[in-house]
Amino acid sequence: MRHKAKNRSAELSGAPRTKPAEVRLDELMSAAEKLFLSQGVDATTVNEIVEAASVAKGTFYHYFTSKNEMLEALAKRYTERFLNSVQEAIDRCPPDDWEERLRVWIHANIETYVKTYRTHDIVYTNHHHHDRANQEKSALLDQLLEIIEGGVLAGVWAPDQPKIVALLIYSGVHGAADDIIASKTTDCTSFARHVSDACLCMLPRLTASTK
Incomplete structure (x- = not known):
């Protein structure tokens, strides 16, 4: 009782x-x-x-079973949070504004990476060389390719090889993010806009004569 x-x-x-x-x-x-x-x-x-x-x-x-196993779980959690952060930003864009969605993907990647790169470098120690087919890269590439292919289907862009363009944009964006981290630049917005302008040059627009 x-x-x-x-x-x-x-x-x-x-x-x-x-x-x-x-x-x-x-x-x-x-x-x-x-x-x-x-x-x-x-x-x-x-x-x-x-x-x-x-x-x-x-x-x-x-x-x-060990700290290494915990690091693997932290890497998975980092990737999920990174993807969710980028996707939430994309979802706030008009569904048919493919250029804006691409710009937002670029900006969100740069901003999130700059904010979280120290955790990234802990959980992805082999990111650049020994694990080229890592989950983080594949998931972000799928996200990016979906935007590019959406723009192609909507008649906005006409790249010959969307997957190659996606690979170049992914590599360029994350390389640029590393540069802004190294230079300790604080204005991600202006930087991301210039990166977006450069990336959009890789996506030729459909003209009236090619439609």
Whole structure:
């Protein structure tokens, strides 16, 4: 009876129940990410991660076998958040304004990358050379190619090879983002506009004579 009364009292007082597993996992990963950013992956211990997340050590090993496995999960989460951020920006554009959608894709990629590149560099240490077919690149390319092919179907552009143009724009945008990070430029908006202008030159428009 005493146990039941205690539980009932907790319910009435609004005491928090155990957090859902997905919330606890997200908090654990966020704690690890913060530590990795502040002191490096190698210098961060599992004990520090669970202490920062306020969970038992067993909770870490319930989800991950090692820090490397956690890094893989962080990479997946980073990619999902990156894609969602870009897609939300695209979705705010008029559905039939393909040039604007491309410009927004470019701007959102540059802006998001500049804001999150430190996490990117932690979770994608082999991004540039050893893992050329990485998930992040494939997903962003699919997103970009969908815009280009949408413009082609709508009669806006007429590239001979849409996939090649998408590859060039993807590489150019992320190379440009690396440059703006290195130069510590703060005005992403103006920079992204100039990058967009350059990228649009690779997409010839249909003229009245070619339609």
